[in-house]
Amino acid sequence: MKEALFWRxxxxxxxxxxxxxxxxxxxxxxxxxxxRENRDGRLAAxxxxxxSSYAVDPIEKKPLYHFLPGCTVLSVGTVGCNFSCxxxxxxxxxxxxxxxxxxxxxxxxxxxxxxxxxxxRLVGIAYTYSEPLVWFEYVKETALLARKQGLVNIxxxxxxxxxxxxRELLPLLDAVNLDLKAAGDSFYRRYCGGNxxxxxxxxxxxxxxxxxxxxxxxxxxANDKLEExxxxxxxxxxxxxxxxxxxxxxxxxxFKLKNPPTPETTMRQAQAIAKRKLHYVYLGNMGPEDTYxxxxxxxxxxxxGRVKVNLPAGRCPACRQKAAHREHEIAAVVAD
Numbered sequence: 001m002k003e004a005l006f007w008r009x010x011x012x013x014x015x016x017x018x019x020x021x022x023x024x025x026x027x028x029x030x031x032x033x034x035x036r037e038n039r040d041g042r043l044a045a046x047x048x049x050x051x052s053s054y055a056v057d058p059i060e061k062k063p064l065y066h067f068l069p070g071c072t073v074l075s076v077g078t079v080g081c082n083f084s085c086x087x088x089x090x091x092x093x094x095x096x097x098x099x100x101x102x103x104x105x106x107x108x109x110x111x112x113x114x115x116x117x118x119x120x121r122l123v124g125i126a127y128t129y130s131e132p133l134v135w136f137e138y139v140k141e142t143a144l145l146a147r148k149q150g151l152v153n154i155x156x157x158x159x160x161x162x163x164x165x166x167r168e169l170l171p172l173l174d175a176v177n178l179d180l181k182a183a184g185d186s187f188y189r190r191y192c193g194g195n196x197x198x199x200x201x202x203x204x205x206x207x208x209x210x211x212x213x214x215x216x217x218x219x220x221x222a223n224d225k226l227e228e229x230x231x232x233x234x235x236x237x238x239x240x241x242x243x244x245x246x247x248x249x250x251x252x253x254x255f256k257l258k259n260p261p262t263p264e265t266t267m268r269q270a271q272a273i274a275k276r277k278l279h280y281v282y283l284g285n286m287g288p289e290d291t292y293x294x295x296x297x298x299x300x301x302x303x304x305g306r307v308k309v310n311l312p313a314g315r316c317p318a319c320r321q322k323a324a325h326r327e328h329e330i331a332a333v334v335a336d
Contacts, residue, residue, distance in 0.1 A: 002048035004036050005137055006165050014038045018136055019082045019161050020198050032193075033134035034080040034097070045137045050100040051108075052093040053077040053129040056115065060303065062126055062156050063247045065282055065291060067175040067211045070307035072122045073154055074112045076103075077129025078138070083158050084193040085181075087219060087257040094130040095255070105142040113149050124152030124174065133161045136169070143172035159202035160194050166205055175211040177247075178203055182216070182223040183232040191222065191257070200235070207240045215247040215284065218262050218270055229270045233277040242278050243294060249284030295321040 006017040016023045016031050023031035025038040035047035057075045059068055081094035088094050103111075108125070116122045125146050127139050132155055143153040152174040159178045180199055181192055188194045206212045216232060218224040229248070236244055248270050251262045267283050274281040279294030288303035298318035302308040314323045 001039060001042075002045045002137060004043040004045040005140075005168075006162070007036075007043040009041065012041070014041070014043050016043060017162060018165055019133070020195075021082055021160075031082075032084075033082040033131070035078070035134040047078045047080055047135055048138045049102045049104055050078050051076055051103045052079050052098045052100045053090075054103075056119075056122065057126070059123070059126075059154075060288065060307070062128065062154060062177050063215065063282070063284055064154065064175055064177055064211075064213055065247070065289075065301070065303075066213060066245050066280065067154075068123055068152070069291075069301055069303075069309055070121065072119065073124050073126040073152075074108075074115060074122065075126040075128050076108065077127070077132070078135045079130055080134050081131040081158075082134050082160055082194075083131065086191050086255060087217070087251065087259075088255045090129050091255040105138065105145050108142055109145040109149055109151070112146065112151055116151070124154060126154040126156060128154075128156035131158055131160075133157050133159075133165070136165055140169055140172065143169070147172055157202075158192075158194070159199035159206075161198070161202060163201070163205060166202060170205070170209050173206075173210045175213075176206050177213050177215055178206065179215045179217075180232065183228045183235070187223050191219075200239070203240060207244070212240070213245040213247065215249055217249045217251050217284075218267065219251045219257070220259050220262055220266070222259065224262060224266055224270065226269060226273050230273045230276065233274040233281075237277040243280065244278070245280040245282065246274055246278055247282045247284045248274065250286055252285070293319060293321065295319050 008015050014025045016036055021032050025031050027038050030037045037044045037046045055075050056072050059071045059073050079093050079098050112125050132139050146153055153172055155176045185196045188196050250267050271281050282289045291301035293300050293316040296319035298316055300310050311323050
């Protein structure tokens with residue numbers, strides 16, 4: 001049994017302290033995330049080493065557009081999630097007891113090192129697909145080993161975690177894509193089983209500690225009003241900075257939610273609205289988009305076909321403004 005971190009006993013039950021749900025778990029039962037179980041008065045990380053998904057992906061697919069563009073990562077996921085999103089695209093592994101196989105942290109890192117030796121564009125590991133923060137013990141142990149091997153660690157998360165566990169993981173993270181589901185609590189309560197405050201708190205802790213990009217899936221009739229998009233963009237600009245990239249993703253029916261797909265016109269209107277506050281706003285599930293300098297508008301990263309980076313010495317070739325992100329670090333590799 002792999003003992004979990006962040007819990008305390010309350011009589012014969014266990015209070016999990018990993019995320020704000022604070023599940024009170026009886027003997028033989030699991031918390032909401034299905035990854036932590038009360039076994040004889042101790043909290044077991046029953047998802048430790050359980051792999052449900054494993055693939056080499058372009059880093060842009062996470063999505064990360066301003067972190068080592070043109071590179072690839074080994075993406076891995078487990079089962080379970082501390083949200084219950086009715087529109088989840090990966091519901092077969094996040095909401096159900098999917099088939100898995102075991103891979104120790106040492107085995108996973110060895111696999112990533114081997115792949116990187118064959119393909120220099122592979123730079124690290126992305127913990128993704130289901131919610132990686134409920135896989136906390138495995139992610140922490142793997143990320144530590146990966147860091148020692150010179151690999152980067154990427155987290156794709158809903159951000160619903162308590163500050164203490166997050167602070168423990170932060171020194172091992174290089175980049176995070178954080179999914180902000182909507183501007184306000186009502187959407188989180190109705191569609192996700194959470195709240196907006198905690199992910200925003202997480203975003204603030206991540207900002208300045210590692211590279212951060214944000215995603216928001218726009219669902220017709222749920223969170224796609226332009227004033228709501230503007231409110232979200234305004235919060236990002238004020239609290240995190242106008243250079244933080246925002247990916248607005250187009251919704252397609254999935255799992256329990258059967259709303260129609262988001263119209264492309266809505267997506268483009270939302271992008272234009274968000275750009276009033278933010279320098280970098282991309283449209284997801286609509287094909288790759290290029291990056292233009294946030295200061296002068298010069299094309300600096302082309303994603304039409306093979307990714308091409310034009311940031312000599314980390315600066316825009318036109319206005320010479322320093323890049324606010326890590327695009328330039330991989331320019332030599334991409335240009336080969």
